[in-house]
Amino acid sequence: MKDQNNTEQSKHFLDQLVNEILLWQKKEATEKLHVDDMKTPSGRVHTGALRGVLLHDFIAKILQEHLSKQGQESLAKSLVNTYVFNDMDPMDGLPKYLDEKLYLEHMGKPLYQIPAPALDQCGIDLSKITNQEREDLLKANNFAEFYALDFIHAFRKLGCSQEIIWSHDLYESGQMDEVIRLSLDKVALFKKIYKEVAEYDLPENWYPFQVICPKCGKIGTTLVTDWDGKEVSFICQDDLVNWAKGCAYQGKISPFAGNGKLLWKVDWPAHWRTLGVNIEGAGKDHTSAGGSRDMANAICQEVFNLKIPFNIPYEWILIRGSKMSSSKGVGTSAREFTALFPANVGRFLFANKHYGQVIDFDPRSMAIPDLFDDYDQAARIYWKEEEGDQRLARAFVLSQVGEEIPQAHFLARFRDLALWVQYPEKDVFEEASKAKGSALSDLEKSLIKERLNYVELWLAKYAPEEFQWRARKDLPALAKELSKEQQLFLLELENLLLSKQWQAEDLQQAIFALAKSSVGPKLAFSAIYTAFLAKKSGPRAAWFLLSIDPKLRQKRIEEIKNLN
Numbered sequence: 131m132k133d134q135n136n137t138e139q140s141k142h143f144l145d146q147l148v149n150e151i152l153l154w155q156k157k158e159a160t161e162k163l164h165v166d167d168m169k170t171p172s173g174r175v176h177t178g179a180l181r182g183v184l185l186h187d188f189i190a191k192i193l194q195e196h197l198s199k200q201g202q203e204s205l206a207k208s209l210v211n212t213y214v215f216n217d218m219d220p221m222d223g224l225p226k227y228l229d230e231k232l233y234l235e236h237m238g239k240p241l242y243q244i245p246a247p248a249l250d251q252c253g254i255d256l257s258k259i260t261n262q263e264r265e266d267l268l269k270a271n272n273f274a275e276f277y278a279l280d281f282i283h284a285f286r287k288l289g290c291s292q293e294i295i296w297s298h299d300l301y302e303s304g305q306m307d308e309v310i311r312l313s314l315d316k317v318a319l320f321k322k323i324y325k326e327v328a329e330y331d332l333p334e335n336w337y338p339f340q341v342i343c344p345k346c347g348k349i350g351t352t353l354v355t356d357w358d359g360k361e362v363s364f365i366c367q368d369d370l371v372n373w374a375k376g377c378a379y380q381g382k383i384s385p386f387a388g389n390g391k392l393l394w395k396v397d398w399p400a401h402w403r404t405l406g407v408n409i410e411g412a413g414k415d416h417t418s419a420g421g422s423r424d425m426a427n428a429i430c431q432e433v434f435n436l437k438i439p440f441n442i443p444y445e446w447i448l449i450r451g452s453k454m455s456s457s458k459g460v461g462t463s464a465r466e467f468t469a470l471f472p473a474n475v476g477r478f479l480f481a482n483k484h485y486g487q488v489i490d491f492d493p494r495s496m497a498i499p500d501l502f503d504d505y506d507q508a509a510r511i512y513w514k515e516e517e518g519d520q521r522l523a524r525a526f527v528l529s530q531v532g533e534e535i536p537q538a539h540f541l542a543r544f545r546d547l548a549l550w551v552q553y554p555e556k557d558v559f560e561e562a563s564k565a566k567g568s569a570l571s572d573l574e575k576s577l578i579k580e581r582l583n584y585v586e587l588w589l590a591k592y593a594p595e596e597f598q599w600r601a602r603k604d605l606p607a608l609a610k611e612l613s614k615e616q617q618l619f620l621l622e623l624e625n626l627l628l629s630k631q632w633q634a635e636d637l638q639q640a641i642f643a644l645a646k647s648s649v650g651p652k653l654a655f656s657a658i659y660t661a662f663l664a665k666k667s668g669p670r671a672a673w674f675l676l677s678i679d680p681k682l683r684q685k686r687i688e689e690i691k692n693l694n
C-alpha cells in the first residue's frame with residue numbers, strides 16, 4: 131500500500147496491534163515471521179470465518195509495511211502468510227443441503243477422501259459466480275477442496291492473499307512425521323497438560339492420534355491403543371462417536387506419511403511447529419480459560435519445545451442478529467456476503483471495527499448503505515476534502531486491494547443511486563453530476579456503474595420497504611382502501627395507456643386531464659401510487675407507468691377490478 135499522504139498511522143487499532151507484534155518480535159528475537167489461520171472445510175463456509183481471514187491478511191500486510199519503513203527489508207521479505215485447510219478432519223455432521231443418501235456412508239471419513247458434491251446440490255448460491263470460479267469448483271478433487279475453494283473465492287474477492295496449505299499434503303508428504311513421533315513418545319506429558327490446563331483426566335491407554343481405517347476408510351471411528359515406536363495398534367470402533375459407525379477392524383499400522391492425523395487439540399500446535407507459525411489469532415470461543423488455545427499453548431511449549439505464537443483473540447461477526455456458525459447453518463455464506471459490496475468497501479467493514487468488538491451486520495437494515503457512506507467519508511477525510519478522524523483515513527488506505535491508493539474523485543452516494551435508479555424520469559448520471567456540481571470523469575462514471583450492481587442487489591434482496599420505488603409484484607393490501615371513484619379512474623387510466631404509443635411528457639398531460647375530469651389530481655395520483663407501490667407518492671406518474679411491464683400493469687388493473 132503506497133500511502134502518498136502518509137496518514138497518521140499510530141492510532142489505528144491495526145497499526146497498534148502490529149506495533150505490539152514488532153515489540154514482541156524484538157523481545158523474542160524472532161528471525162522469521164509467519165502469520166497463519168486455519169479452518170476445517172466441513173461444508174459451506176459462513177461469513178463468520180471471514181473475520182479471521184481479513185484480520186490475518188491485514189496483519190501480514192501492515193507488518194510488511196512497517197518493517198520496510200524501518201529498513202528491515204530481509205525480515206519483511208521473509209514474512210509468510212498462510213491459510214491452512216484442515217482437510218484430514220472427519221465429516222462429523224451432515225449439512226442440511228446435502229443428499230443424505232449420497233453422504234451418510236461418508237460420515238467419519240476424512241473430508242479430503244469424500245467426493246465433492248454436484249454444483250446443483252452443493253447448497254451454495256452460485257448466481258453471482260464467475261466462469262473461472264465455476265470451473266474451479268467443477269475441478270475440485272474432493273469435498274474439502276470444494277468447500278474450501280468456495281471460501282477462497284470469497285476471501286480472494288476481498289483482496290486477501292494468503293498462501294493456501296492443505297493439511298493432508300503436510301501429513302502425506304511426511305512433514306508431520308516428526309511431530310507425530312514426538313506426540314506419541316511423550317504421551318505421558320499430555321496427561322499432565324490435560325489435567326493442569328483443563329482439569330481433565332485422560333484414560334489410561336490414550337494416544338493423541340487417529341488412523342484412517344485401512345478397511346472402511348473412516349478416521350473418526352478409530353482408537354489408538356498402543357505405540358511401539360514403529361506402529362500404532364488401533365481398533366475401528368462401532369460406538370466411539372454417535373455420528374459414525376466403525377467396522378470393528380483391529381490392527382497395527384505406521385502412523386506416518388498420511389496414515390492418520392493428530393487429534394485436533396494437538397493438531398493445531400503441531401501445525402505451528404511443522405510450518406514455523408508464530409503469529410496466529412483465534413476466535414474468542416477458543417480463547418476461554420482452559421480452552422483449546424490454552425491447551426495448544428501448553429502443548430506447544432511442553433511437548434514441542436516451541437515458543438507460543440503471538441495470539442490475537444478476535445470477536446465474531448453477527449449477521450442478522452445471530453452468531454455465524456458453519457455447523458448451525460444459519461446466516462449468509464461467505465460467498466453471498468462478499469457479493470454485497472466491491473472489495474474495498476467489504477474490506478473497510480473489517481478495517482474499521484476493532485477486532486475485539488463484535489461486528490453486528492443486518493443486511494436488511496440500512497447497514498449496507500451506511501457502510502458505503504462510512505467508506506465514502508473515510509475517503510474524503512483521506513483526500514483532505516473533509517475534517518475528521520484520521521483513523522478513518524487509515525482504514526480507507528488499508529481497504530484498498532491494489533498497490534495504489536486512488537486519487538480524489540467524486541463518490542455517488544449509495545442511497546441516492548438507489549433512489550435515482552428507481553425513478554424512471556431521472557437519469558442516474560445526470561443526477562450524480564448535479565450532486566457533484568460538475569461533469570463526471572470516466573472513472574466516476576465507471577464507479578457509478580459498478581455501484582449500481584450492488585444497489586440492484588440491495589434493492590432485490592434487502593432494502594427496507596421505504597426504499598422500494600418499483601411496482602410491486604403483488605397487489606398491495608393498501609389497495610383495499612381505494613374508493614370506487616379511484617378504482618374507476620385506474621380502469622380509465624389503463625384504457626388511456628392502451629389507446630396509443632405514449633411519450634412520457636404527453637402522457638403526463640393526458641393523466642392530468644383525465645384526473646381533473648374525474649376524481650381530481652390529488653386522489654388520482656395517490657390511487658396510482660397506492661395500487662402499484664403501496665405508497666401515497668412516488669416517481670412522476672407517466673414515467674413510472676411507462677416503466678412498468680405492461681403485463682404486470684394489466685394484471686394489477688384486473689386485481690383492482692376484482693377488489694369488490
Ligand SMILES: [Zn+2]
Nearest residue numbers: 343346366377
Ligand atoms: Zn473401519
